[in-house]
Amino acid sequence: MSNLPPSLVEILQSRPWLRYDTDAALIFDGVRLQDIAAQYDTPCWVFSASILRARARALKAAFSGINQPISMHYAVKANDHRATLAILQREGFGADVVSGGELRKAIAAGIVPFDIVFSGVGKKDAELTLAIETEIGVINVESREELGRLTSLATRLGKRPKVALRVNPHIDAGTHDKISTGREGDKFGIDWREAPTLSRMAARDPHLDFIGLAAHIGSQITSIAPFEAACQRLAGMITDLRADGIAVKHVDCGGGLGICYHQEAPPDITEYARVIANHLGTLNVAISIEPGRWLSGPTGILLTRVIDVKAQPAPRSDFVFIDAAMNDLARPALYAAWHEVLPLHAGGSRKPEKAQTLAGPVCETGDILATDRVLPPLSRDDLLAILDAGAYGAVMSSTYNARPLAAQIMIEDGKIAEIRQRQTLESLWEAERLPDWFKAE
Template identity: 45%
Template structure:
């Protein structure tokens, strides 16, 4: 569910007309719904009611400070994967004891940053990282709480570029080697083993892969406890998918996901951590863009938009699908025709959809990409010297710019000419 609905024939974000925002800030822009963000976070908290739990928002999905501050205010922890994300989480008011530091390539500088500032745990991904963290923590005279990410070799049945739990993926240690790696962790100075971490991928639309992974983690918990390790937290990752296409069947609900977690690990007397990102932010955002031209081609017609692949790279990178709707509601029975929907960037890959049925549109019309709140603005670039587009947050009948569009001068003046030019 989201809070982007037609009222009197015009698309609204909560109680604000999309056209009103476009008039104020220009296009393209991202717009996020406070009510949707709040609702989706609470769905996960409610789903885990009855067991000790921490919901850490995977902020790589959308790391705007307003979004982070909103979620931190609701009690969310943060899952960070870089020093920059750690700094953002702290700046947004997230308590350090609610920050989980994930990622396969943590640097020593990032480790020191989190150890000095405070952190809930490091999700360690390899033995070299574990030894480096031991040295950094020992040099600082502190103890680093750790889980070790195990790779359960489970096929998440998602896109190959966002699958993380197969043996050929770069993430975690093979679960078959977990006992010996945990034994080394227990011997290393400066480390405290607190639990196990697993994450098998993103945009999962069925529960069976989660169940396979979580039952393996439950068995490993019992084995490691028998070896003398104090396993008191299970970080079960995130990855629950969202419905990008209204024509597809809906992915499992957080309530079903929570019930599965309880069935798999509820008898282990552990604190459960989960790290949803896409499901919290994805359907909470739209990308709004304007038609520049309607172009008749050889055997196909094109809608050329003022948004491009640098603004929303998911279709070019993953072949990702987004529903695309006119901001002015189409009358029932209106004939539609297929268009290739493209942006102005000088790349053939700057294509959002091919042969997509759309109602008649003209230059100046606004369209909205649904489910664009996750992995949209955070993956954007200034390719072709196109400014990063504004981000807008709506609450009820109010809206605010939470990231402004830079001017060309601001972009150009970031470059520094060497003295010999």
């Protein structure tokens, strides 16, 4: 990996849905972004439906190309807008949910319960009850304690839910510490050494329909080796369980396949598919995966406008204050995540490019969206596009500092639709209530 930042040409070459037109205006999937900024103001999210469809079809083709049947459940947490879910449902995807809210939203978007997988730690009894009553495809149990609660609820409800055990395989995915989920000591899943005992318990429980195993080792994984190690561990466990007389009909390989935000080189999806097929494809099990970021990450852009530029003495880079902030895009503050940034107009100043730091207006020192980025000199009202923000972007937004949620726009084949209006200031406090005793004063 080079220490030099990618050039403008390299950024565009790796993202064929981006280009500058003859007027040097940035085009995203056929639409001039400055027109969207003019109509809907900034900050503003822009999502491409056609890029999402294309990536969904490419992922399915990677598995069909090696003749490996597979079920795909989109990780709703990556981008939970109903439009995103509805597009993927029409492309044949189910949903991987981690809360009762996501479960209900997936159903509201048209995904049938049978195509829903419920993962995640700390499921409330009410959420498990919802999953049982709606008869979803499978509940991925994450602990001995959750298994016991699920048995009690199933007994009381008189239903027999399909259950898999989510195994923690003790594999370091080589990703950021805060998005690693399969290492020893991480909060997710059942220790793989305990899983055989709990599998026997679940398989012999008359109130549960035990169907198999699941594993998810992290997010934004950029090497094939961790996936291969996880598949090997799952394959070994399936073989051992069957030798013990326990039927295993299903294995969920999780998600986590990374994308290129900066200079990463994630595995090709065909290589990813081949690893799963090589280790699990001969075991006569129904295989499923839970892609999220890989599908939706490149489909989104966050538009922002320069508020002001605060000059700094050399060698420090100037602060460029923008109207997008950590409450809009939390990833840089949470994970020191990198998102490429492009000006919406490539012409203009003839001055040489310089390092500049993009800072939001939120009252936190950590509200920095990009540090020391080499860009054309920026001035008040210049427009910028923060790239690859379609996953863990809008879905993680907050209203911190009383900043309303930004508008969300979807584009496809030149068409533009506002899929979520900009939140009004008044709505920030419309659900608030003063205590009764205040009214008496």
